[in-house]
Amino acid sequence: MTTATPAEVASARGVDAPTVAVVGAGQLARMMAQAAIGLGVPVRLVTDEPYASAAQVVRDPVVADYRDLSVLRRAVQGCDVITFDHEHVPTEHLRALVAAGHVCRPSADALRHAQDKAVMRRRLDELGLPSPRHRMVEDVAAVKAFAAAGGGYPVVLKATRGGYDGRGVWTVGSDSDAEPAFAAGAPVLAEERVDFVRELAALVARSPSGQIAAYPVVESVQRDGICVEVITPAPGLKPELAVEAQQLAMRIAAELDVVGVLAVELFETRDGGVLVNELAMRPHNTGHWSIDGAVTSQFENHLRAVLDLPLGDPTARSRWTVMVNVLGGSVGSLYDGYPHVLARDPQVRVHLYGKAVRPGRKVGHVTAYGDDLDDVLERARHAAAWFTGDNDRFSSNDMPQMAGT
Amino acid sequence: MTTATPAEVASARGVDAPTVAVVGAGQLARMMAQAAIGLGVPVRLVTDEPYASAAQVVRDPVVADYRDLSVLRRAVQGCDVITFDHEHVPTEHLRALVAAGHVCRPSADALRHAQDKAVMRRRLDELGLPSPRHRMVEDVAAVKAFAAAGGGYPVVLKATRGGYDGRGVWTVGSDSDAEPAFAAGAPVLAEERVDFVRELAALVARSPSGQIAAYPVVESVQRDGICVEVITPAPGLKPELAVEAQQLAMRIAAELDVVGVLAVELFETRDGGVLVNELAMRPHNTGHWSIDGAVTSQFENHLRAVLDLPLGDPTARSRWTVMVNVLGGSVGSLYDGYPHVLARDPQVRVHLYGKAVRPGRKVGHVTAYGDDLDDVLERARHAAAWFTGDNDRFSSNDMPQMAGT
Numbered sequence: 001m002t003t004a005t006p007a008e009v010a011s012a013r014g015v016d017a018p019t020v021a022v023v024g025a026g027q028l029a030r031m032m033a034q035a036a037i038g039l040g041v042p043v044r045l046v047t048d049e050p051y052a053s054a055a056q057v058v059r060d061p062v063v064a065d066y067r068d069l070s071v072l073r074r075a076v077q078g079c080d081v082i083t084f085d086h087e088h089v090p091t092e093h094l095r096a097l098v099a100a101g102h103v104c105r106p107s108a109d110a111l112r113h114a115q116d117k118a119v120m121r122r123r124l125d126e127l128g129l130p131s132p133r134h135r136m137v138e139d140v141a142a143v144k145a146f147a148a149a150g151g152g153y154p155v156v157l158k159a160t161r162g163g164y165d166g167r168g169v170w171t172v173g174s175d176s177d178a179e180p181a182f183a184a185g186a187p188v189l190a191e192e193r194v195d196f197v198r199e200l201a202a203l204v205a206r207s208p209s210g211q212i213a214a215y216p217v218v219e220s221v222q223r224d225g226i227c228v229e230v231i232t233p234a235p236g237l238k239p240e241l242a243v244e245a246q247q248l249a250m251r252i253a254a255e256l257d258v259v260g261v262l263a264v265e266l267f268e269t270r271d272g273g274v275l276v277n278e279l280a281m282r283p284h285n286t287g288h289w290s291i292d293g294a295v296t297s298q299f300e301n302h303l304r305a306v307l308d309l310p311l312g313d314p315t316a317r318s319r320w321t322v323m324v325n326v327l328g329g330s331v332g333s334l335y336d337g338y339p340h341v342l343a344r345d346p347q348v349r350v351h352l353y354g355k356a357v358r359p360g361r362k363v364g365h366v367t368a369y370g371d372d373l374d375d376v377l378e379r380a381r382h383a384a385a386w387f388t389g390d391n392d393r394f395s396s397n398d399m400p401q402m403a404g405t
Numbered sequence: 406m407t408t409a410t411p412a413e414v415a416s417a418r419g420v421d422a423p424t425v426a427v428v429g430a431g432q433l434a435r436m437m438a439q440a441a442i443g444l445g446v447p448v449r450l451v452t453d454e455p456y457a458s459a460a461q462v463v464r465d466p467v468v469a470d471y472r473d474l475s476v477l478r479r480a481v482q483g484c485d486v487i488t489f490d491h492e493h494v495p496t497e498h499l500r501a502l503v504a505a506g507h508v509c510r511p512s513a514d515a516l517r518h519a520q521d522k523a524v525m526r527r528r529l530d531e532l533g534l535p536s537p538r539h540r541m542v543e544d545v546a547a548v549k550a551f552a553a554a555g556g557g558y559p560v561v562l563k564a565t566r567g568g569y570d571g572r573g574v575w576t577v578g579s580d581s582d583a584e585p586a587f588a589a590g591a592p593v594l595a596e597e598r599v600d601f602v603r604e605l606a607a608l609v610a611r612s613p614s615g616q617i618a619a620y621p622v623v624e625s626v627q628r629d630g631i632c633v634e635v636i637t638p639a640p641g642l643k644p645e646l647a648v649e650a651q652q653l654a655m656r657i658a659a660e661l662d663v664v665g666v667l668a669v670e671l672f673e674t675r676d677g678g679v680l681v682n683e684l685a686m687r688p689h690n691t692g693h694w695s696i697d698g699a700v701t702s703q704f705e706n707h708l709r710a711v712l713d714l715p716l717g718d719p720t721a722r723s724r725w726t727v728m729v730n731v732l733g734g735s736v737g738s739l740y741d742g743y744p745h746v747l748a749r750d751p752q753v754r755v756h757l758y759g760k761a762v763r764p765g766r767k768v769g770h771v772t773a774y775g776d777d778l779d780d781v782l783e784r785a786r787h788a789a790a791w792f793t794g795d796n797d798r799f800s801s802n803d804m805p806q807m808a809g810t
Binding site: 015016017018030031033034036037038039040042055056057058059061213291295296304309310311312313317332333334335336338339342343346347349350351352353354355356364 | 420421422423435436438439441442443444445447460461462463464466618696700701709714715716717718722737738739740741743744747748751752754755756757758759760761769
């Protein structure tokens, strides 16, 4: 490969901005790269697929397997800081890179809490922070005992590592239901199924110096374990609970020494509190609204944090901002959706990720904002549903507009 | 060069979005590429410098000389539409590409009016649209006659082709002053020097179907022929004059069949009218505010226009938006300005172009927005001046903040 190193590129450019290595090339890296253009910061993308979402939009992506340390070492050579679009880089690799003088943000010590749910739960317990009732279980008998000790079934079982978008999570209603969770032969985390009011997310960006920018607390709507819709701010959320959720996220970010974005997924409980569901240490789906909806997007603030630059204002620019994911559906061409979607609503913001459509796959998102939540919700949902081909729920009143494109 | 063609890339990606070829790789192409990421539209960048501003931020830029038709042909092969970040592509090349089945937007017929000031003036005259008094002049004697026919000197002489940022423009106060303008041996355009109140710009995006999005009319402040500051909307502009300016831009876009962004630079005259100064057929410096300040940026709307997609809302999101250019000054490192600029104002938006600092060169811009124009102006000016090293005009009151970073 004859690609120039970042240092050579910078030299050729006569520009002194540091280079950020981003490991992973999904849509999060893609939107980081978009933010990096504005900041004037070069990105060195490390991707295992030559035309992954982010690899399409950066100069000279390095196609390399991050699981192979020697390959990873070469890929990040000459970069000033290393960050990630996922939590799957082995911590031992990160420690080896740090030992060799690299800067990894977030650090391996912080990332462990996003990689391993058992580690995360233990740490939150030590800090006295609120989790659902939980316990590590080795077999079905232990699940049975866990259920019996609480309100019985259903119980949620989670693989401690590697799950995302609902994978590695089983909601089990009986002893026999629990068996598949042990198919891999590893202990799993058992958690009470929380009878929550709704799901919230508190997202913060934290810099090495400890500065924190806290985004408004959002409501996140999940379907089949996948985030489908995010409303900013969470409608009707009591101000004191919003502050509590932000403080919880800030406390976790500080205690775990997170650098970059930390997303804390929360359950709002019926007794008016919150419980921590999951942690993510990277820009997060519940923060996509911030590209069009906040003064500073989560992607820019992630970069500013890992570069140890002062953080930008995370305030929302409109009263309501709604983000709806475009999930792969019955329509193979996303581009064919543009004439209708853009003509129907000149204010809607569309982000497509350059990914081929597969059922349920996150292939884009749309954002709408404004003063009237019902209107904003309808606009964002309509646009996303049109791309997906999921238009059944729109009334026949809408048909003339559809026919018009 | 083993680079994949756009068609191969699209096929590898399983995505059906059309590919936009962008000829030219300055900051305008860079910001187009940034907008294209959101739209999910691949960009094929044709650059004559391997690490030009835009070439740093796209996959597989094609390093090719657009002045060589055979090279240009190869560079744009497989692209669905061709557009530009400057007006210097020879129209005969564009006609050859169209003859070969390519789509160029804007077209050669439209671009001629932005390439050649004589063609532009003639067309505006035919349309009955307001220009400064003007005449083609072949020699100093003709300049003298032109001056005598009006109010005498000073007179403005303009090379009909190739000028930008004040180059190719001479303000002459006497016969002998006029000589340098004829050094190239070509006729030049003589124009009265307009005693204007201020400079305005009316920017529109137009699609092939004739849809037009008109941005708010801005005030543009020039220094030494270079745009330094843009205020949106132009303060105190009479609503009827704002409408007149927008209608003028829309009329020109329609009459010249412009596709993409058209910027009409205007003089506001002392009698309450406007005169057309210059035309540009591409995203324009007076529209950079729209990235952070409008619902849809000029860069996204340029792409939507050339792709024949419905245009986005050009409305400003705040009462006031101010863009100040970062011009190369006494500070070699732009990145070193970040700690102060970003800490002082968490809401300011910074865009650096990946260009080495040279005196007077446009190397970035900053944008601020809000309800109080004085505050917004101060914030944007301070940030830009800090990057430039031009801080003399800030009072000593500001020093503690400076010292704090």
